[in-house]
Amino acid sequence: MVGQNGLKLAVHLITAHLGDLVAKVCSCLLHRGALSLQEVVRFTKLSISQAKNCLLVLIQHNCVQAFSVLLPGSTTKTMTQYIALFDNILHRMRFPKFLMVVKYDLGHEGEVLLEGLLQNGRLTFDQLVERTLSKTTEASASIREEMRANFNNLVHSHYVERCPKPEPFVGPDSEDQSTFARKRRAKTVPILSLEQQVMVAATLSNGERFSEISNGGKMTVDTVVADHHVATFSGEKRKFEALEMDQELQSAITENEVLWRANYEKFIQCLKKKACVLNVRSRLGLDASTILEAMIETIDQENVENKNTVFASMGSIIERVREKPGGISMTLEHVRTILVDQLLCHSSTEDTNTWYTIDLNDIIENSQNEEVETFIRARYGLEAYRIFRLLIKCGHPVETEQIVEITFIEKKNAQEILYKLWKDEYLEMEKVVMHGSGQTQLFLWKLNKRVLREHIIDDMYHASLNLSQKISQIAQQQREVSPHGDKKYQRVKYILQSSLYKLDDALMLFQFL
Amino acid sequence: MVLCIAEGAKAMVPQKRPRLGSKSGAALVPDEGLSDAERMILEAIRSKENMGIWTFDLKKLTNLPRGVFDKALRLLQQKGLIKCVVSIHNKSRKMYVAREFEPAKEISGGTWYSQGSLNQEFISDVRSKCLAQVTRLRIATIEDVWKGIQMSRDSKADFTLQQIKEIVQAMVLDKELEEVKSTGDGDFSAVPAGRPCYRRFERRAPIAGALSAIPCGVCPRISECTPDGVISPNTCIYFTKWLELDF
Structure with missing residues (x-):
């Protein structure tokens, strides 16, 4: 459940990127949930064509997904509804980071192609080629081949994917199911929100999503297999000709009609890993972060399913470490000591090779705790920080006297701090009345991690919104006062933008774990 | 500072703390030559053992006239038969414990407390x-x-x-x-x-929290801040100070 500040931030981003009218429709969908076109028109008081165009822009930029549902009371007739994709809207402020990821991995050529997709939302390969040709004077044939290779690299690395189904059908929810069936299902399968259900229904299979464009009229692996089956009942020559023709047709369709977009999921994974490496660097130093980076790269290479647990052999770690700057000077013993003593990896021996396992979620949780603790320390002071760390560590309700005893804080101060934290909804409090020789009231304090996480995320949305708003205001002032650029304005904008990027890094750690 | 540490160190030495209900310690204290009022007060304090008793409760329990009560209490202190302890729960409350008892942790706060405050x-x-x-x-x-x-x-x-x-x-x-x-x-x-x-605990670089590094992270009025409100980022004085925006 997204808080009010999150929704305001999303609307602010759409206003800044796509204009007021589109933002109006987006705001309506964000606040009211899934709506039909008629409902959007009714709530926004826009004309049908305006609302339709706004929805098309939002769909084009992957901020809205259309889906069909059964009409109420009907078993066959369907209607189209539109739902805003909150996460995708927020990803818009991460585009520069996504571009950096691709630039680092695949170079400038990959970056240019991704930039085209990010700027336009969804494009066919042909449109991407046209976009590039309009900016260059080189021969189109050579550029097209080169672009196809670079584009396939992007698809192969899962940075780019085929667009999801335009209007998937989302079946009636568990409303019709019996209470017993619903209860049984709830125990085994996590309950998905409507947004998640729509996303799941729209997502193509992995084979389809990352099926590359064939080279010079040859088809992708999946299509060849599918079409080969159709062609087998004809004669050999006819089969070959049919296959060749089909290949050309298929290739033309893939290049002209298949829409592609950036795969945000992959970028978030990359940024999450980068955040882990950065956290380890600041905590344990450069050598430890180099070794962790090497471990992560080994699983990236092997395309392991569970990417949150890194499992790598000493041989592969050493191989990767040696390729890194400063890695050549690290001895085997030094790497082993860091893996065991600093990164606290679990080790096991298999086939004369030692394997090391590390859970990235532990590092992310550590980063989250550090972020919250630093925030609490800055806002409420050192003693509050100590109490907060105690409650995080305990995970169960703790009585005031016990807190005072463990934290070495004067009771009066502890009570004041606890009250402040509770009032600001960072803690939960429970009053217990004890009936003994007299009536005694005890106060139990607890930190609910889920509630705290939501609270911190909302605080971050609010701070990001404020920074974004300030950036817009400074840009406006700069246009009015000094249109040719003033160093003062540029400095202020730089501070605000770098703070926003940094804040967003922290936000991602909380949002996507 | 040296004095305080010495005091604390003294408190750390394990001392005899009679068990609840034990009268052996009490029997050693000579109470001859005490007035009736003094004896009554001393008995009342002893009966509370290491938990001590608050002056107000003591007065109520002995039911002595104020003048007599105050004088007897003062004399008992002068003779070293009782000692005054500052309660950690309420520093203004004077608690009295008999000489032979070590004040309970619930009253004195234990090892880490001195005069009702953390040492x-x-x-x-x-x-x-x-x-x-x-x-x-x-x-x-x-x-x-x-x-x-x-x-x-x-x-x-x-x-x-x-x-x-x-x-x-x-x-x-x-x-x-x-x-x-x-x-x-x-x-x-x-x-x-x-x-x-x-x-x-060693860190190679200090933690720079993203939220705490900007004014909004530590702003006391953040709950009242809205894009178009009286308190808003456009008019925020903390932002102005942070960005040195006095053009």
Whole structure:
């Protein structure tokens, strides 16, 4: 459940990127949930064509997904509804980071192609080629081949994917199911929100999503297999000709009609890993972060399913470490000591090779705790920080006297701090009345991690919104006062933008774990 | 500071604390030559043993006239038969405990308290001793820290293992020390695998929280801040100060 500040931030981003009218429709969908076109028109008081165009822009930029549902009371007739994709809207402020990821991995050529997709939302390969040709004077044939290779690299690395189904059908929810069936299902399968259900229904299979464009009229692996089956009942020559023709047709369709977009999921994974490496660097130093980076790269290479647990052999770690700057000077013993003593990896021996396992979620949780603790320390002071760390560590309700005893804080101060934290909804409090020789009231304090996480995320949305708003205001002032650029304005904008990027890094750690 | 530490150290020496219900301690105190009022007050205080009694309750219990009560109480203190203890729950409340009893932890606060307040200087002295032990050993169990302190020459006080554990736990909360489970390997080879042990908390770079680094993260009025409200980022004075925006 997204808080009010999150929704305001999303609307602010759409206003800044796509204009007021589109933002109006987006705001309506964000606040009211899934709506039909008629409902959007009714709530926004826009004309049908305006609302339709706004929805098309939002769909084009992957901020809205259309889906069909059964009409109420009907078993066959369907209607189209539109739902805003909150996460995708927020990803818009991460585009520069996504571009950096691709630039680092695949170079400038990959970056240019991704930039085209990010700027336009969804494009066919042909449109991407046209976009590039309009900016260059080189021969189109050579550029097209080169672009196809670079584009396939992007698809192969899962940075780019085929667009999801335009209007998937989302079946009636568990409303019709019996209470017993619903209860049984709830125990085994996590309950998905409507947004998640729509996303799941729209997502193509992995084979389809990352099926590359064939080279010079040859088809992708999946299509060849599918079409080969159709062609087998004809004669050999006819089969070959049919296959060749089909290949050309298929290739033309893939290049002209298949829409592609950036795969945000992959970028978030990359940024999450980068955040882990950065956290380890600041905590344990450069050598430890180099070794962790090497471990992560080994699983990236092997395309392991569970990417949150890194499992790598000493041989592969050493191989990767040696390729890194400063890695050549690290001895085997030094790497082993860091893996065991600093990164606290679990080790096991298999086939004369030692394997090391590390859970990235532990590092992310550590980063989250550090972020919250630093925030609490800055806002409420050192003693509050100590109490907060105690409650995080305990995970169960703790009585005031016990807190005072463990934290070495004067009771009066502890009570004041606890009250402040509770009032600001960072803690939960429970009053217990004890009936003994007299009536005694005890106060139990607890930190609910889920509630705290939501609270911190909302605080971050609010701070990001404020920074974004300030950036817009400074840009406006700069246009009015000094249109040719003033160093003062540029400095202020730089501070605000770098703070926003940094804040967003922290936000991602909380949002996507 | 030296005085305070000495006081604290004195408090650390295990002292005889008669068990509840024991009258042996009381019997040793001579109460001949006491007036009836003094004897009555002394008995009332003794009956509360190490929990002590508040002046107001004592007055109610003995039901003596105010003048007589105040004089008798003063005389008992002068003769050293009772002592006044400041309660940690209410510093303005005077509690009285008979001489032969050591005030209970619930009243005096225990080892780490002096005159009803935390003895911060004494605590920080013990903390630095613990830190020195962990630094010396690199990786240490709680027993290692305790033994190291007990054996060190500068230690004038006897600490229990529990007391050292309390201090070390507080240091872990302050991120001065880090609690880790031994892997039994490398630096941990001296500690059996799986046992909790402590090492210095070291960071190569200071933590720069993204939220706490900007004014909104520490703003006391953030809950009232809205894009178009009276308090908004466009008019925020904290932003102006932070960005030095006095063009």
